[in-house]
Amino acid sequence: MARVTLKKVTKKFKEVVAVDNISIDIEDKEFAVLVGPSGCGKSTTLRAIAGLEEVTSGEIYIAERLVNDIPPKDRDIAMVFQNYALYPHMDVYNNMAFGLKLRKLPKEEIDQRVQEAAEILGIEKLLKRRPKELSGGQRQRVAVGRAIVRKPKVFLFDEPLSNLDAKLRVAMRAEISKLHDRLQATIIYVTHDQIEAMTMASRIFILNEGRLQQAGPPLEVYKAPANLFVAGFIGSPAMNFIPSRLLKKDSSYFIDAESFLVKLPSDFYPSISSYEGKEVIFGVRPEDFHDKQFYPEGTADNTIKAKIEVIEPLGDEVLFYLLCGEHSLIAKLDSRTNKRVGEEIEVVLELPKTHLFDPKSEKTIV
Amino acid sequence: MRTHWFTPWLYVIPALATLVFFLIYPSFNTLVISFFGPQSEKLVGFANYIYCFTNEIMLSAFRNNLLWVALFVPLTVFLGLILAVILDRVRYESLVKSIIFMPMAISFVGAGVIWKFVYSYRPTGSAQIGILNAFLTFLGRQPIPWLIERPWINNICLIIVGIWIWTGFCLVVLSASYKGIPRELLEAARVDGANEYRIFWKITLPLMKPTVAVVATTMFINVLKVFDIVYVMTNGAFSTEVIANRMYKEMFIFRNYGRASAIASLLLLFIIPMIIINVQRFREQEAFR
Numbered sequence: 046m047a048r049v050t051l052k053k054v055t056k057k058f059k060e061v062v063a064v065d066n067i068s069i070d071i072e073d074k075e076f077a078v079l080v081g082p083s084g085c086g087k088s089t090t091l092r093a094i095a096g097l098e099e100v101t102s103g104e105i106y107i108a109e110r111l112v113n114d115i116p117p118k119d120r121d122i123a124m125v126f127q128n129y130a131l132y133p134h135m136d137v138y139n140n141m142a143f144g145l146k147l148r149k150l151p152k153e154e155i156d157q158r159v160q161e162a163a164e165i166l167g168i169e170k171l172l173k174r175r176p177k178e179l180s181g182g183q184r185q186r187v188a189v190g191r192a193i194v195r196k197p198k199v200f201l202f203d204e205p206l207s208n209l210d211a212k213l214r215v216a217m218r219a220e221i222s223k224l225h226d227r228l229q230a231t232i233i234y235v236t237h238d239q240i241e242a243m244t245m246a247s248r249i250f251i252l253n254e255g256r257l258q259q260a261g262p263p264l265e266v267y268k269a270p271a272n273l274f275v276a277g278f279i280g281s282p283a284m285n286f287i288p289s290r291l292l293k294k295d296s297s298y299f300i301d302a303e304s305f306l307v308k309l310p311s312d313f314y315p316s317i318s319s320y321e322g323k324e325v326i327f328g329v330r331p332e333d334f335h336d337k338q339f340y341p342e343g344t345a346d347n348t349i350k351a352k353i354e355v356i357e358p359l360g361d362e363v364l365f366y367l368l369c370g371e372h373s374l375i376a377k378l379d380s381r382t383n384k385r386v387g388e389e390i391e392v393v394l395e396l397p398k399t400h401l402f403d404p405k406s407e408k409t410i411v
Numbered sequence: 412m413r414t415h416w417f418t419p420w421l422y423v424i425p426a427l428a429t430l431v432f433f434l435i436y437p438s439f440n441t442l443v444i445s446f447f448g449p450q451s452e453k454l455v456g457f458a459n460y461i462y463c464f465t466n467e468i469m470l471s472a473f474r475n476n477l478l479w480v481a482l483f484v485p486l487t488v489f490l491g492l493i494l495a496v497i498l499d500r501v502r503y504e505s506l507v508k509s510i511i512f513m514p515m516a517i518s519f520v521g522a523g524v525i526w527k528f529v530y531s532y533r534p535t536g537s538a539q540i541g542i543l544n545a546f547l548t549f550l551g552r553q554p555i556p557w558l559i560e561r562p563w564i565n566n567i568c569l570i571i572v573g574i575w576i577w578t579g580f581c582l583v584v585l586s587a588s589y590k591g592i593p594r595e596l597l598e599a600a601r602v603d604g605a606n607e608y609r610i611f612w613k614i615t616l617p618l619m620k621p622t623v624a625v626v627a628t629t630m631f632i633n634v635l636k637v638f639d640i641v642y643v644m645t646n647g648a649f650s651t652e653v654i655a656n657r658m659y660k661e662m663f664i665f666r667n668y669g670r671a672s673a674i675a676s677l678l679l680l681f682i683i684p685m686i687i688i689n690v691q692r693f694r695e696q697e698a699f700r
């Protein structure tokens with residue numbers, strides 16, 4: 046059993062607060078992904094778990110044991126570094142065997158574990174080579190191999206795929222997910238790539254400016270973001286944010302964005318009634334816009350008119366950069382749409398999937 | 412453009428000519444003179460070399476140089492290495508490093524004078540002006556004639572001065588090499604289960620090996636040429652003679668050009684292998700980058 050628990054962990058570098066009062070509970074065998082923009086404290090959090098960084102305050106537990114004062118070597122963790130950190134003076138075999146030799150395992154056992162890991166990762170033929178004789182992808186595998194031979198309770202990955210090309214990254218993503226099923230170990234994985242986070246995680250933890258913004262399964266975070274930051278960070282292209290006003294007319298609520306007026310679904314009402322007449326931020330994901338021609342549910346209450354500024358075909362879908370009044374919007378529409386740049390288009394909003402945010406607290410209203 | 416076979420030579424010849432004129436020719440001439448008598452007036456064959464290997468003072472000079480090699484080289488390199496690793500964790504690193512490097516900035520003659528005061532000795536009963544003996548008498552002990560007590564104490568006292576001067580140099584070069592090791596490698600080793608001691612032997616030292624070798628061979632060459640410290644502090648008295656000081660005496664005091672040249676040729680002979688190793692290591696280090 047290897048739960049990893051952070052209780053009110055704070056890490057300061059002089060005045061810089063890299064990690065700000067973070068509490069996280071990662072279950073045994075979970076694939077937890079820490080995600081956030083550059084400089085938000087992901088690496089620092091991971092390094093604190095590894096014991097490479099002493100925390101300023103708070104407690105870290107690994108497998109129910111308080112590890113604040115335990116050095117990295119006794120924490121029973123393995124870490125894969127962003128630039129791999131392979132020992133340049135050792136061949137691949139010895140890179141992988143180093144940790145096992147330190148633990149004084151018998152030679153046969155070391156051989157067997159290295160062989161096994163090499164097979165899993167497809168690097169049996171490289172065992173005699175030095176790191177500088179390997180390609181980036183091969184080095185990455187060796188770095189993972191060095192972690193798995195140790196059979197630790199917890200694996201820590203710090204952006205292990207960020208130095209690979211796009212194709213290899215997709216392949217390795219799948220392999221690491223497979224590896225997780227196979228190893229049955231707790232994995233904490235750091236990335237700033239939200240696609241990696243969405244596809245690999247059993248739970249994602251979104252950080253910003255050292256603070257935990259939201260934690261939950263990827264789809265839940267996507268569907269119900271806790272605040273403006275999460276809503277904007279998860280999803281690609283990012284959610285459209287439209288500053289607008291909430292109106293009540295004939296016991297129905299409307300979003301008034303000056304250039305358009307749409308009627309909100311009735312299940313929003315209980316949470317939004319206190320915002321009547323006030324400023325709100327209306328959030329719509331690009332994928333929740335539809336071309337009226339191919340979407341039969343369009344009515345006067347959920348359709349807006351906009352001018353097409355740019356068209357970016359992605360293959361099965363097309364991105365439309367629209368201008369509606371003074372609001373610039375991005376919509377992901379059906380590829381059958383035959384409108385051209387400069388023309389007007391009618392798009393339907395899938396209103397039950399939209400969100401409202403408080404412009405001051407930036408919290409989600411609904 | 413067509414290049415002739417001699418084009419590269421045109422570029423090299425000025426440097427080569429200078430080298431031949433100021434280095435190769437004098438070395439060769441020294442070698443020739445070493446087979447002649449005191450004033451180069453008649454050929455004496457190997458007589459000067461036989462003198463080098465039979466004369467008692469020459470033999471003691473060889474022995475002392477060996478002692479210098481055995482103590483000075485390992486200690487400067489080892490101290491430099493340990494300090495480089497330890498000081499990396501100290502807040503006032505650059506200040507401490509500058510202080511340790513300071514002796515390099517003093518002329519070696521100056522350093523000799525400073526340490527002559529440290530080791531100064533007056534017979535028992537009179538006031539001791541040397542700090543070491545002042546301390547000993549303060550403790551109620553007999554003062555020690557540091558630079559006279561033969562053969563170990565006085566030689567070791569001289570070697571300590573050499574170490575004092577050169578450790579700073581080793582420290583600075585080795586520290587630069589240590590800082591060139593990516594921090595992540597040491598962190599990876601830490602996570603892999605290594606303690607600091609293991610990290611030093613298994614990761615740090617192997618990665619610094621080319622630099623350590625260059626520093627060690629440089630120190631070796633230094634030690635073979637050691638002269639100023641001995642000249643200033645004892646001038647070879649009380650069995651503290653070293654090869655270079657002997658060469659100086661033969662040349663400028665006894666005016667025996669033959670013997671001086673023989674000693675110079677021997678020194679050159681000892682140093683050549685070290686220079687070859689040094690150049691090779693240097694290439695290796697470049698390849699490592």
Ligand SMILES: Nc1ncnc2c1ncn2[C@@H]1O[C@H](COP(=O)(O)OP(=O)(O)OP(=O)(O)O)[C@@H](O)[C@H]1O
Pocket residue numbers: 058061062063081082083084085086087088089090237
């Ligand atoms: N050793 C340090 N000294 C001072 N400040 C530091 C140190 N390490 C990190 N920081 C600061 O702490 C903050 C968080 O850094 P961290 O490396 O955890 O970011 P990150 O989320 O991993 O970013 P990235 O995605 O770019 O790797 C940053 O503002 C950074 O400048």
Ligand SMILES: [Mg+2]
Pocket residue numbers: 087088089
């Ligand atoms: Mg980072």
